[in-house]
Amino acid sequence: MVRYFTRLRMRRIYKWGGRPYIFDRKLKSYGFEYLNMSVEGQEAVTTVTPGQYILIEGNDDEYPFVAKLLKFFGDESHKQKKALVQWFLRLSEVPQNKKLLLGRSPHPQEIFYYLGRACDNEINAESILGTVDVQHVPEDTPFPEPGTKDTLYVKLSWDTKAFNVLDPVLMQDTPASTPPKPALPLFPPCASPTATPVSRGPVRRALPTPDPTVMRRAGSVSDTRATMSAGKRSTLEAESIHSASKLSASKILSAKRRGSAADTPGVRKKLQLSIGASPGKKMTRADVLCELLDEEMESEKVISLKLSSSVSHSLQHGCSLSPMRSGCKTPNGQRRFPWKLSSISLDRLSPTALGEQDLSRATTPSRRKESAMAIRKPALGVLAEEDSEDSPMQPIALTPRSKRKSAQLVSLRIRKQLNLLDNTQELISDGDDDCFVPSKKDLQSSSDEEKTDSEEETRGRNCKTSVRTPCKTPSKKKDLQSSTDEGKTESEEETVVRKTRGRNCKTSVRTPHKKPSKKVTPSTPRHATPSIPSRTVPARQPGNILEEARARLHVSSVPESLPCREQEFQDIYNFVESKVMDGTGGCMYISGVPGTGKTATIHEVIRCLQHASDMDEIPTFRFIEINGMKMTDPHQAYVQILQKLTDQKVTADHAAALLEKRFSNPAPKKETTVLLVDELDLLWTRKQNVMYNLFDWPTRRHARLVVLTIANTMDLPERIMINRVASRLGLTRMSFQPYSFKQLQQIITSRLNKVKAFEEDALQLVSRKVAALSGDARRCLDICRRATEICEHSTSHPSSAGLVRMNHVMEALDEMFSSSYITAIRCASLQEQLFLRAVIAEFRRLGLEEATFQQVFVQHRALSRVEGLQPISVSEGLAVCQRLGACRLLLLEASRLDMLQRVRLNVSQDDVLYALKAVRD
């Protein structure tokens, strides 16, 4: 069955199947009916049509995204192929903390219908990997046996908050392998609530009682539409009007349609292609027919209605049919009728369309100029019709209206035929893949037509591309049977189609060619979750005020608010919020000395934003934090980011490649990632590629990555970054100033939060002292904490300890700030002190700040004689010297130099003299 490989040796080629059948003037987009995918060097072609369930290339090769295809469209230039989809989620895509909401262990093949709005339902068609089978499983029935391995099951829906039972209606439109319900074809195109009364009239006649479910569905259609952007909504309405009004045009078809009603995408393709050959209407005819058929399908596919325009409807229809397409099913006779169709529609269209043709030609410089024109024609015609309904003066408008009745007849007949066809095809397709490839013969014949078309129209390029596809189409089954590994992979690859957006082709080729079998098969230790054993006796809670104060003053306690950083908070908040809202990326560099609240502020910002996103005020986003100090090597940054994003654990190189792919490809359903890089300077490498990547990713169009970086030095970008890195970092910088004493005071007060433990003056003393030295809030808190301890110890009874007073704070300050050198000298032994004096005496004698041990020792002897002490031996002297060196009162050379080692003081001479003098006194 379907296998998915994203890492391909060969690039995949995506080609629109058929001709653009509709043009949306507002969005400047063309609709297409289906998409042919093939792998370069492979002949088999996979066709994807709307309505099928597809796999979309994502971050995880093993589990691509699942969605239902609603519509294809391309832009004017034909550079981009887009598709509208309805997403499904795998459990692994549900946020970690919400997985529990499921309340049961998920079926491995289970997916969830996605009802959220955060994900963009517009994807690049070139990220489609292939098709997949999705089945709806009713809530209370168990999952089928895992025999059908590649079928995914839907039971519940997920609306970003909770799992709900999936309304079966949403799923009723079954994938291609199941036939449309017999009743459905009878259903008229009135499902669209915006359909004009003109078109509705005949519908009612055809189907007297629209059943209630249909009505409900129609209601839900409008609901879902309401969520769409205003612009899109209006188009949608407009489109549905078109489609409705167009029905009338199709009545001409009825005669031709008889007996060969099976409208297959292949046929439609030919229709579209042949447009150029027989100038004019046929395209519109086909279109009209599709529209007609689509309207009935529409009601089943409420999902699809979420999409932005009714173009999709026609596509859905196509898609439901396309899988059944097979060589034997498309007789030549079928091919012929579209020709006729098109000629009719041409007649109808020409009056207005022609005028526009020139315009469209002028505006579409792309290679598919002709086809673009072709797309325009029907659209224009439709527009004209629409206009005509309001203003009957328009001459063309009359034609369609007069034909309305017959059109209905035709549609009915077509529907009947379709049902027949579907039923028979279902039997065949059961055992086979979801993806069907048009048979060689069929394709060739169609390409022949194309050729003639193109000759007539002199469409050089288009012709070429279209011809190429059929040439390399051996039947797909043959490929599958080939037993070699290579053959297998290729055939698998071929069903999977990867994106080949112009420059993407290259990147895809570059991605490591790893076989999925080699892919991370996590061994136990990787996912082992270590933890410190929990304690047997619970931790005691703070007992009195001082203990309470101490707990609050601990740096680790998270304060209720972060005072004194309001401005910075606001700036960062605005920055991140705007990026999250816009779905864009950006970098920010934050500098400041340690202990100024950089990381804390960002965490606070993220907390607030997360709250906001919980409240649905902003889209959801992911927060990831890495710290340069918490990794052993800068390249580990990739590993950590990837692990936090996807829970995968891979090597650094591989992680870099995966991240590169993730951030440069327009993965659908992507939420913004906020990445905090702490201690940025440690990510420095010689080539700076880690930093480069970190700052380059946000600039990618599809990355949606916000990078916040933190380091201590303000001029880090200038100092250590090479130009291309610094340039990408940009100029969004922020500097956290050291706290002033008032701010420090406020911080302590807010932390204490009305726990009365400190005297006001004591607090002020601490803050002033710290502010004068470093402005480090951590230091300030530590001193206060120490002061509470001193206070507690000073009183005999811990419970009776009062406020922390000035003297306690003074003591704590002394402890923390006073240099210990002087005390150390005072406590040194007599010989050590003597040696220090000898050092100073020798320095004075030499006039240098350095002397050898030998020289100092001479002085030492002289001094001991003066002091009346027995002189010590050289060995003893060296021992004394070494002891002083170990304390770093002296700085010594390596001791193997013995007597020649040079001695320097590590304290100022004045300090030594001061200390020694005090001892004497």
Add this chain to the structure above:
Amino acid sequence: MSKRKVKETHMPVGECISQVQMILRERFCHQRLPEKPVGMESQHKHLLELLRRTAVHGESNSVLIVGPRGSGKTMLLNCVLRELLEVKDVNKNVLPVHLNGLLQTDDRIALKEITRQLNLENVVGDKVFGSFAENLAFLLEALKKGDRSSSRPVLFILDEFDLFAHHKNQTLLYNLLDVSQSAQAPVAVIGLTCRLDVLELLEKRVKSRFSHRQIHLLSSLSFIQYLDNVRSQLSLPQDFPDTNFYDEWNDDQSVVDVLQRHYNSSKDFRSLHLLLMLALSRVSASKPAIKPTDLLEASRVCMVDSKANILHGLSILELCLIIAMKHLNDIYEGEPFNFQMVHNEFKKFLQRKSHSIHNFDKPVVIKAFEHLQQLELIKSMDSSTAKIQKEYQLMKLLLDHSQIMEALQKYPQCPTDVKQWAIVPVLET
């Protein structure tokens, strides 16, 4: 001077002596912790309180114990830990992790050791240790999982703390201190170091995360206290089996002098223990008490100049060379010399003054010179020895004048003219 006479009615003298030696050796070799650390009560209280809070309240802390070598840092810590573990609540709760900067010379080894001591390897499964990066991530995750009230507090004891500061990026210190400053598993980071400037070794972001608590152990013992200490160290415990003799501490002046000298030189107990150990080893069945002479002798052994011994073992020729070097040092004021200069000086002496010493061939003198170099009494000044001929390599003497003179005095059967030469150099005519 010391008291004890091991005359025991029930036990033979030899057995008593061995008992005494056992008890005292245990004391001097730091195998047994003292009942109570002496002279550091406040520090003891501070540290005990701190660790108790970590153990009981789950409050994270970091502290440095700073003091010169032999000042009792480890002893203090061990006393505190012992006391802490006696508390019932704490006993099962804390997880001590001992690291030593001399053993865990880089972060990789340190991490493995931590993992091992925390018994986390069983979580890792049979694949005992992954890469360094995995280890770090693993440990950090482990610590992050915990929280203040539920996880067992971990006491990280980093001996030779200053050496950890030399690890690359100070990753380990940063992470440990960061954990101690954030709401993760409660930890106490206790660093032991003798460097007073240890904080300057820390990177500023590491330093900022350190709580700046330092416990200084600087003994300010007076000599009287020192003496008391010696006394208590030597006295036998009350419950010494079968013996109950408590001699007067004999206030012999000579012992006090010896101890005073020791006290002057160094106040720490390790050197005292060494001295007493030497004295103790002289106690035997035939000589069952420590006499003042024992202590004097021990002191002499302790204080002896190491190089004097080497000098005593030199030949006359080598001694002559050293005297020649000494004169060269005097003449050139400590500038380096080479073999040729020494040889010239030596030849001058032989020609003018020598009556007792034969002429030596140059190769013999060179050999003697090389021997001195091997003994490291002289040291080459050049870094690249290969390029210069041996004779012309610049050398320096690693001896003090006083050491040479002292050695000459003690040298057995030293010719008088050599002694004379040592005092009065051969003058240039």
